[in-house]
């Protein structure tokens with residue numbers, strides 16, 4: 205037997221022949237699809253150029269992941285640039301989280317916000333004190349400076365919620381339930397919870413969607429629930445309600461949300477319980493009274509006159525929310541209409557400063573705490589937001605990354621490959637809560653650590669010492685101004 209014969213027996217027949225058959229089969233399938241495309245009527249490109257149209261579709265699908273992995277540089281990706289994602293992943297997994305060789309950002313580019321450090325730094329205090337919220341309630345709560353922002357069981361799967369809750373418990377910060385009700389997975393990790401109530405009143409509603417006081421009081425009395433948050437709007441889709449399609453409403457979700465399984469549920473764009481700011485105050489007062497716990501409101505700022513309206517109502521009714529959560533228009537969501545995501549609402553820093561100015565002007569600043577969310581992902585972001593007026597911050601997408609989100613941008617399809625924003629059991633298998641929970645806590649610790657370092661570099665011991673005077677904005681080339689000059693306090697307000 206010659207060498208050629210041996211090669212024929214060992215390689216050709218077992219491997220090349222089946223490959224040839226597979227190739228012919230594939231070609232036949234493509235030909236069949238091309239014939240189908242030639243006669244279909246929806247896509248003109250595929251009807252005119254069936255094979256080219258098919259190739260174009262495949263390349264268009266492959267484009268985003270290819271760009272993300274191969275072509276985009278560290279600052280390009282949106283909404284979270286790769287250098288931030290790398291930092292969060294590194295800090296969550298205890299890898300090296302420092303950066304080499306200097307900044308990659310164009311820090312003299314107009315619009316950039318920077319901090320003004322002191323010539324006399326302080327020693328860093330790595331456990332900056334929390335903020336007491338609801339001093340006048342029966343159960344005030346001391347809030348950590350950095351927390352998990354609202355994300356419901358529904359937008360995230362049970363494994364992600366369980367990991368976040370357990371991580372928050374380890375790190376001693378709160379986990380906001382989002383508007384989908386209090387799920388066993390929020391409770392399971394043992395974390396302090398903020399129960400968010402949106403327009404759908406999920407978890408405290410009658411079948412017609414109206415507020416169910418008894419159900420509310422029962423759930424709110426749970427020891428883990430430390431504060432209640434009334435959601436007026438959120439940055440990614442301000443002024444927009446939502447529809448939860450019936451097919452997504454499993455028996456479990458239906459029971460948690462108090463809705464019918466398999467039937468579409470509408471979240472209106474507004475709360476049915478009030479028509480004006482005074483009505484909203486009455487509702488806030490009812491919740492404060494029923495629970496004895498701090499009650500806050502969350503919104504994304506649209507018309508600034510709203511701030512004066514609510515402050516006047518707080519004064520006239522004497523009912524004052526314990527905190528206001530300001531969500532910047534740059535905030536995230538699972539799914540939103542394009543127009544609402546891109547075109548509506550104030551970005552975080554401006555909204556925060558306008559809100560704080562209104563509170564100072566109406567002499568309410570000492571009574572109302574401010575929470576900020578919207579791309580607050582690092583210790584530096586936290587320091588900037590606190591200097592711009594926040595008492596504490598919350599992040600949603602930062603914590604999603606800490607449990608393994610790779611920004612695949614599939615939150616709206618139930619096909620999140622990292623098992624975070626999905627209910628698909630197979631995909632969720634990849635996210636092991638016991639492994640991810642410590643990552644959540646480590647990411648939080650890294651943010652607080654960097655924040656403490658920045659605070660010390662600015663010459664302060666206490667986060668509350670930060671003010672707009674510590675921030676500067678590049679407004680033009682060679683024109684950098686303190687934010688306290690660009691957005692002045694209503695009067696010479698000595699910080700906070």
Ligand SMILES: Cc1cc2nc3c(=O)[nH]c(=O)nc-3n(C[C@H](O)[C@H](O)[C@H](O)COP(=O)(O)O)c2cc1C
Pocket residue numbers: 353354355356359360381382383384400435437438439502531534535536537538577578579580598599600601602615625
């Ligand atoms: C998957 C997902 C679900 C969200 N669900 C809610 C929600 O139920 N209620 C709410 O007020 N905000 C919701 N948000 C907005 C966040 O709570 C947060 O305000 C916003 O994303 C800004 O934080 P970030 O920039 O750190 O993501 C959600 C955001 C994401 C990404």
